[in-house]
Structure formats: C-alpha cells, structure tokens
Amino acid sequence: MTKVKILLFFFLILNLAIIGKLFCIQVLHSYPSISGDYLKTKKIYPERGRIYDRSKHPFVLNQNSYLLFAEPKKISSKIELSSKLDEILHMGESTLEVRIDESKYWVALANGINEEEKDKINNLKLKGIGFEYGMKRYYPEASLAAHLLGFVGKTSDSGDIGYFGLEGYYDKDLKGLPGILESERDLLGRPIFIGTQEIVNPENGRDLILCIDKSVQEISKRKLKEGMERYQAKQGCVITADPYTLQILGMVCLPDFDMEKYYEFTEEYFKNPSISDVYEPGSIFKPMVVAEAIQEKKIKPDDIYNEEGPIQVGEYRIMTWNNQYEGKISITRILEKSSNVGMVYIGERMGEKALYEMMKKYGFGEPTGIDLQGEVSGYIKERESWYPIDYATVTFGQGIAVTPIQILRAFSSVINGGMILRPYVVCSIRSQDKQREVKPKVERIIGSKTTSEILKKMLTSTVEHGEFQWVKPKGYTMGGKTGTAQIPIKGHYDPTKTIASFIGFAPADKPKFITLVILREPQASQWASETAAPLFFEIAKELLVYYNIAPE
Amino acid sequence: MKKILIYFFLFLLIAGNVYSFVSGIELANEIGTFETESKRIHQENIELEKKATTINSLQYAASIAASLDFVKQAAPIYLNNLTYALNR
Numbered sequence: 254m255t256k257v258k259i260l261l262f263f264f265l266i267l268n269l270a271i272i273g274k275l276f277c278i279q280v281l282h283s284y285p286s287i288s289g290d291y292l293k294t295k296k297i298y299p300e301r302g303r304i305y306d307r308s309k310h311p312f313v314l315n316q317n318s319y320l321l322f323a324e325p326k327k328i329s330s331k332i333e334l335s336s337k338l339d340e341i342l343h344m345g346e347s348t349l350e351v352r353i354d355e356s357k358y359w360v361a362l363a364n365g366i367n368e369e370e371k372d373k374i375n376n377l378k379l380k381g382i383g384f385e386y387g388m389k390r391y392y393p394e395a396s397l398a399a400h401l402l403g404f405v406g407k408t409s410d411s412g413d414i415g416y417f418g419l420e421g422y423y424d425k426d427l428k429g430l431p432g433i434l435e436s437e438r439d440l441l442g443r444p445i446f447i448g449t450q451e452i453v454n455p456e457n458g459r460d461l462i463l464c465i466d467k468s469v470q471e472i473s474k475r476k477l478k479e480g481m482e483r484y485q486a487k488q489g490c491v492i493t494a495d496p497y498t499l500q501i502l503g504m505v506c507l508p509d510f511d512m513e514k515y516y517e518f519t520e521e522y523f524k525n526p527s528i529s530d531v532y533e534p535g536s537i538f539k540p541m542v543v544a545e546a547i548q549e550k551k552i553k554p555d556d557i558y559n560e561e562g563p564i565q566v567g568e569y570r571i572m573t574w575n576n577q578y579e580g581k582i583s584i585t586r587i588l589e590k591s592s593n594v595g596m597v598y599i600g601e602r603m604g605e606k607a608l609y610e611m612m613k614k615y616g617f618g619e620p621t622g623i624d625l626q627g628e629v630s631g632y633i634k635e636r637e638s639w640y641p642i643d644y645a646t647v648t649f650g651q652g653i654a655v656t657p658i659q660i661l662r663a664f665s666s667v668i669n670g671g672m673i674l675r676p677y678v679v680c681s682i683r684s685q686d687k688q689r690e691v692k693p694k695v696e697r698i699i700g701s702k703t704t705s706e707i708l709k710k711m712l713t714s715t716v717e718h719g720e721f722q723w724v725k726p727k728g729y730t731m732g733g734k735t736g737t738a739q740i741p742i743k744g745h746y747d748p749t750k751t752i753a754s755f756i757g758f759a760p761a762d763k764p765k766f767i768t769l770v771i772l773r774e775p776q777a778s779q780w781a782s783e784t785a786a787p788l789f790f791e792i793a794k795e796l797l798v799y800y801n802i803a804p805e
Numbered sequence: 806m807k808k809i810l811i812y813f814f815l816f817l818l819i820a821g822n823v824y825s826f827v828s829g830i831e832l833a834n835e836i837g838t839f840e841t842e843s844k845r846i847h848q849e850n851i852e853l854e855k856k857a858t859t860i861n862s863l864q865y866a867a868s869i870a871a872s873l874d875f876v877k878q879a880a881p882i883y884l885n886n887l888t889y890a891l892n893r
Contacts, residue, residue, distance in 0.1 A: 311858050317848050368852055386848070391855055393862040443833035471863050 292449065293436045299429030300388065301413060302458030304402060306467040307502075307680060312398055313420075316391035319366040319384040321374065325355045327381035334379055338362070341373045365389055392512055398470055399509035400525035401678065403626065406515070416515075417523045419461060419678065421626030426682060429458035457685060464500035464680040469493055469766075472795045473503040477770075480788035481507055485776035486753075490527050490657055491792060496665040496758060496767040498693035499674035501623075528621075528628040531654035532752050532771075535781075536574075536591045537664070537736025538650030540708060542599060543588060544667045545611040548704045551602045554584050554711060564594045566645045571597055574737070575720075585711045589718050591735065593649045600648035608644055609636050614699045615663040616673055617655050622696075623676045631655045650736060657754075661769045664756050667708050668732070668764055671700025713761040721782035726794040728804025732764075733757025733789065735781040740774070750774050753781035755789040765800055768792055 304313040321342075328334055335349035342349075342363055352362050362382070366374075371384055390405050403418030415424035432455030437448025444450055473491040481489045493503040506526045510518040524530070546552045560582050563572040573592050587595030600608055612618065618633035632654040634643070646652045658676055666673050675694040682689045712732030716725070725731065736754040739746035754771040758764035768789060775784040859865055 310861070314854060314858060315851060316855050317851050386844075388851075393855075393858040393864070395864050397863070439833075443830070443837050446829050446833070467863065 293434060293438055295434050297432035297434055297452075297455045298387075299431055299455035300457040301390070301405070302423075302427040302429065302460045304419060304427075304461045304463065306463050306465050306470070308467065309462065310467045311393055312463070312465075312467070313402060314391045314393065315388045317368050318364075318387045318389040319371050320364050320387055321362045321366050321382065321384055323353050323360050323362050323382045325353050325357055325360060325381065328353065328355075329380065331355070334381070337377055337379060338374065338382075341370055341377075342366075390512070394467065396509050396511050397467070397474060398465065398504070399512055400506050400523075400527070401465065401504050401625070402512060403523075404512040404515040415626075417626050418525060419463075419625065422624050423459075423461060423679065423682075427458040427461070430456040432456075460683040461679050462681045462683060463678055464495075464502060465504070465678060466502050468799055469503035469796065470505060472799065473768075473792060474505045474507070476788060476792045476795070477505055477507055480770075480772065480784070480791070483777065484753075484772055484784040484788075486772040486774060486784070488526060488773040490771045491768065491788075492527055492657060492661050493766050493768045493792075493796070494661060494665065494676065496669045496764050497672075499662060499665055499676040500680065500693070501676055501678045502766060504678070525625060525627060526771075527657045528623060528625055529656070531629060531631050531656055532773075533653065533738040533741065534650040534655050534660055535736035535738030535752070535754070536593075536649055537660060537734050537754050537756055538653075538655075539588060539591065539596055539648070540667050540712060540734050541615055541663050542596060542603070542608070542611065542648050543584065543711070544700055544704055544708050545607070545614070546599050546603050547584075547707055548671070548700045549603065549607060551607075552584055552599055554707055556584050557581050558584065558587060558595050558598050560587075560592060560595055562594075564597050564645075566597070566642050567640070569642050569645075571645060585714055588711050588734070589715045590720055591649075596648035597645045600644060605639070605644045608647060609639065612647070612653065614673075614697075615659075615666065616696075617653060617659055617663070621656075621658050621662050621676050623658055624678050628658070629656060631659055650738060657769055657771055660754075660756065661767065664734075664769070665767055666699060668705055668712070668758055668767070670702040670705045671698050673697050673699055709758075709761055709764075712758075716757070719782070721786065723782075723786055723790050725790050726797055726804075729759055729793075729797060729802070730761040730805060731757055731759040731790075731793060732761045733786070735786050737779065737781045749779065751779040751781075753779070753785040755781055755785035757786075757789050757793065759793050759797060760802060760805070765802060766793075766796055768796070 300315055303311060303315065305311050323334070325331070331350055331353040335346045335353065338349055339346045344363060349362060352360055354360055366384065374382070401418050403416055403420035405413050405420055406416050408414045413428060415421045415427060420427065432453045435449050435451040437445045437450070439445055473493060477489050477491045480486070488507065490506040491503065492501065494501050504527055508522065510522040515523070543552075547554065558581070560578045560580060562578050563570050563576075571593055573590070573594060578594070579586070579590070582590070582592070582595065584599070586592075587599070603611070612633055618631055620628045620630045643652050662673065662676055673696045675696055677691055677693075680691055682691070709732055712734060713730050716723070716731050716733050734756055736756075738752045738754070739748060740750040740752060742750070752771060752773050753775050754769065756767065756769045758767040770785045770789045770792065772785050772788070778784050
C-alpha cells in the first residue's frame with residue numbers, strides 16, 4: 254500500500270510540474286511567437302511573373318531578398334550591433350540604433366538585403382538578429398525599358414503592387430494568387446502528424462512574353478541618347494512597331510529612371526511620354542489628311558495646286574515654313590515641301606465636317622488601348638467650338654493635342670491598307686499550364702490598299718525629294734515625314750521652343766518597321782529635318798542590318 | 806497463461822506506440838529536411854538564374870567591351886574595298 258502511495262505521490266508531483274510549466278509557457282510568458290509555433294497558419298506568397306522579350310531574353314526576373322530583423326530582448330549591446338551592421342549596410346549607426354526599440358520583441362531593421370550582404374552579416378555571428386526570406390525584382394538589362402516595364406512598389410500591408418507600364422497594367426496577372434499553409438508543429442518546428450496538416454499551393458504569377466525586341470530596344474536607346482546629347486534636347490522618344498500588326502518592337506523615352514531605386518525619382522520620371530504626354534503633331538499630321546482626301550476622292554496625287562503666296566484666314570495669315578512659294582505644284586509636292594498653304598487647300602477641298610470626322614476615324618481624342626498603364630486620350634475640341642482658323646491649322650497639325658502612340662497608329666494605317674489597329678506590347682501570356690497568344694486586333698478599316706500604295710509612293714518621294722537631303726542608308730528606299738511643332742505657352746506659340754519629330758518606314762514597298770522619333774526642345778536646331786530626321790535614318794540603318802534586309 | 810498473454814499484448818502495444826512515435830519523429834525530421842532543402846535549392850536556382858542572365862545581358866557585354874577598350878575609336882577596321890591584293 255505504501256508503494257502505491259509513493260507512486261501516486263510521484264505522479265502527482267510530475268503532473269504538478271507539467272501544469273506549472275504549461276502555466277509558465279502559456280500565461281506568464283505567452284510570447285506571440287510561441288503560440289504561433291504550435292499551429293502555423295501562414296500565407297504562402299506566389300512568385301511574381303517574369304517578363305521576357307520576344308526571343309525569351311529576360312527583362313525582369315525575381316531575386317532572393319531578405320528582411321533583416323532584430324529581437325531587441327536578446328541583444329546585449331545595441332550600440333555595438335549597430336556599429337557592426339552599419340559597416341555592411343551603410344544605413345547610419347544612429348538610424349539602426351533608433352530602430353532597435355528595446356521595449357519590443359521584434360523589429361524590422363532593413364529590407365531588400367541581398368545574398369552577399371546576408372552572408373557578410375551571418376559571418377559576424379551576431380546575437381538577436383535574423384532574416385526573413387522574400388523576393389524582389391531583378392532587371393538584367395537595368396533600365397533598358399524602364400518606362401515600358403514600370404516598377405514594383407509596396408502596399409500599406411507590405412504586399413507587392415505594380416506601378417506604371419506593364420507592371421501596372423498586368424499587375425493582376427503578374428502577382429498570382431497566394432496559397433495557405435496550416436500545420437501543427439512541435440517546438441522544434443516539426444509537423445505533428447495527428448494534428449492539422451493542410452496546404453493550398455500558391456498559383457505563381459503569369460509570365461509575359463513581349464513583342465519588344467531587346468536588340469531594337471537597345472539600338473533605339475543608344476541612338477536616342479546620342480541624338481539627345483548631339484541636339485541638346487530636353488526629352489526624346491523612339492517608338493518602333495510592325496505597321497501591319499502594330500506589335501511594339503521598341504519603345505524608349507529619355508530621361509528615364511532606375512527601376513530598382515525608383516524611390517529616388519519623382520513621379521514625372523515614371524510617366525511614359527509615348528503614351529502619357531500630349532503634343533501638337535505639326536507637319537507629321539499632313540499624310541493623314543492627304544490620305545483621307547485621296548480616299549474620299551476629293552483630290553488626286555497629280556492634281557495641281559497654285560501655290561501663289563500666303564493665305565489669309567480671318568485675321569490670321571498662313572505661310573509656308575520658309576515663306577517661299579513655287580507656283581503650280583502637285584499634291585505630292587505639297588507633301589515633299591511640307592506646304593502649309595497647300596494643306597489648307599486640301600482641307601478646303603475636304604470640307605469642315607469631313608476634316609473633323611477624319612480625326613475621329615484615325616482615333617485621335619481616344620486612347621489607343623495599348624496594354625500599358627497611364628495612357629491618355631489626347632484632346633480634340635468639340636466641333637461646336639471650332640473656328641475657320643482651326644479647320645485651316647489642323648490640316649498641318651496645329652490646334653489638336655495627340656500622343657505619340659496615336660500618331661504611330663494613325664500613320665501605320667496610312668501605309669498598311671487603312672487598318673486602324675490596337676497597338677500592343679505583350680505577345681503572349683504564359684501561366685503554369687498554358688500559354689495564351691495575343692493576336693493583332695483590327696479596330697476598323699478606314700482606307701483602301703490603293704490609297705496606301707499611293708501614300709507610300711508620296712512619302713518615299715518626300716524623303717527622296719524633300720527640302721532637306723539626309724544621309725540615308727544606301728540602296729534602300731524609305732518613306733517618311735518630318736514634323737516641327739511649336740510649343741503653345743499661355744495661348745501663344747514660343748518660336749524658340751519646338752517639338753521635332755520624324756516618322757518613317759522601311760523598306761518602302763513592304764515596310765518591316767515604322768519608327769517615330771520625337772525630340773522635345775532641341776537646342777542645336779529647331780527643325781525636325783536637322784534633328785529628328787537624321788536620328789531616324791541612323792536608327793533605320795541599324796535596324797535594316799539587324800533585320801538582315803538586303804538593299805534593293 | 807492468460808497473464809502472460811496480457812503482458813505480451815501490453816508489450817506489443819507499448820512497442821507499437823514507441824515505434825510509431827519514433828517513426829513519426831523521423832518522418833517529421835525528414836519532412837523538415839526536405840522543406841529546408843527544397844527552399845534552399847529554389848533560392849540557389851534563383852541565384853544561379855540571376856548569374857546566368859547577368860552574364861548573358863547586353864549590359865554585361867557593354868561593360869566587358871568597355872573594360873577591353875572596345876570603343877568606337879578602337880573598333881576593328883574591316884577591309885571592304887581592297888586597293889591591292891593581300892594574298893602574298
């Protein structure tokens with residue numbers, strides 16, 4: 254009987270010890286981390302989709318990144334710790350010291366730590382610090398396509414969110430869906446089999462395969478940078494596309510920004526001027542007016558116009574750019590010499606209503622629907638508020654505000670048989686189990702193949718017999734048109750500030766590419782023929798070699 | 806005889822429990838190891854992918870070209886139109 258009592262007493266003590274220990278763990282020292290260690294319910298973050306160019310060369314990947322945290326209760330000297338960490342992180346000792354709040358159990362010290370920094374910190378063997386794994390974006394080509402790609406920022410709850418460009422437009426596709434893990438674990442973190450063990454795997458973000466060609470992008474950026482330095486322009490853009498599908502092959506604007514250090518730039522750098530900035534197109538608009546007039550049989554290419562001198566419209570006097578007049582000239586010659594008075598004549602032949610409707614047909618005043626975040630629609634006044642001078646000036650591209658991508662789309666329709674297409678950047682979207690191809694989308698057909706052929710010949714002639722003879726790649730025929738638009742400031746045009754542009758295509762008979770070059774406020778010359786046009790031919794020369802197009 | 810059988814079954818029960826407990830811990834350990842390893846391999850893959858793409862990038866090519874002084878001034882000259890034959 255005594256033995257049984259001893260045994261009972263022994264079990265009683267053992268039970269009391271267990272109860273005491275449980276009381277200590279659960280009540281006296283109920284750390285959130287301990288209760289969390291028993292039943293782990295955590296969100297499993299999906300991997301953000303990657304972005305590749307058309308040849309599957311990566312533009313955006315993911316890389317390992319760590320959050321450095323500290324457990325201040327376990328740190329003996331925060332001054333010493335801050336000093337050692339600062340040697341690697343260069344954040345400032347005082348900043349680190351302030352972050353190590355001794356009243357807290359856990360504090361975040363630095364985010365975005367890379368593998369190399371992590372290894373260096375681990376080698377210090379410091380107590381009271383740790384790392385939490387995460388991912389961040391990696392750009393192998395740096396900011397080659399900054400405006401196009403956009404960047405990934407943080408939401409208020411530390412989630413990833415894409416801003417601008419593709420990251421913004423395709424954020425839902427790229428981010429994927431998170432999974433969830435519910436697992437009962439012992440104190441050593443091992444799963445307890447009789448407990449809850451449930452996992453729903455995350456669905457990783459979809460990969461984007463762009464129509465952009467890395468080499469075209471590189472050529473465009475390199476040449477644009479050189480051109481901007483040479484002509485001392487404030488800003489510049491080069492957009493290259495396939496005129497028959499409107500797949501964007503290259504899109505560069507400068508100045509741009511560093512996507513990894515986006516927080517060091519202001520918002521004005523993030524906007525993609527190709528789709529978000531509006532400007533008066535100037536003479537680059539003329540081929541669209543001519544194409545519409547030919548399409549509607551209001552004029553013929555060999556019609557003769559008598560260019561006698563300036564034209565008076567109300568109180569305004571319209572002149573040619575050099576105030577020189579050639580007398581009887583053909584419609585083709587009007588384009589060749591970019592005659593404003595000749596264009597007013599074409600506008601008169603078309604009539605006011607047809608002119609206004611033409612702009613709507615080409616899609617001015619509405620977004621093109623390009624798959625990039627931040628596109629604006631441009632601006633065309635309501636027809637009721639148009640004066641006769643507006644109908645005159647619009648024929649040579651003044652009085653309307655358009656985006657570069659709208660000009661590219663409208664000009665493409667002039668040479669592709671009249672198809673107004675939706676421009677697009679993403680050629681296919683790849684998920685874990687399938688790949689969806691994006692097809693070209695014809696929104697409407699506004700012209701005929703015959704008109705296109707006529708316009709291609711006229712634009713080729715514009716390049717060959719224009720007022721300015723450029724250094725063109727030998728053996729190739731190209732078409733194109735310059736545009737020098739003055740910048741309206743407070744209701745007036747500043748004659749010293751212009752936007753110089755050139756849009757051209759090559760080879761002329763069956764264009765492989767169409768390229769728009771825009772330079773804002775070039776200082777070397779205000780004329781597009783001396784700035785944007787030579788830059789276009791330099792780019793075109795490299796593109797012809799790249800596409801392996803033989804001379805004719 | 807009956808007592809021996811009871812002890813025998815009790816022993817089997819205890820041994821079975823101990824075995825399943827130890828096996829459970831072993832399996833849990835293995836799962837833990839696999840979890841850690843798969844995470845490590847995934848991270849390593851990402852790191853290797855980063856290195857591979859960096860080497861394959863135009864940026865890297867440009868930096869190498871610059872370090873080798875392969876600039877416009879130092880570009881090779883191709884003999885397109887030979888004035889004299891060079892086949893000695």
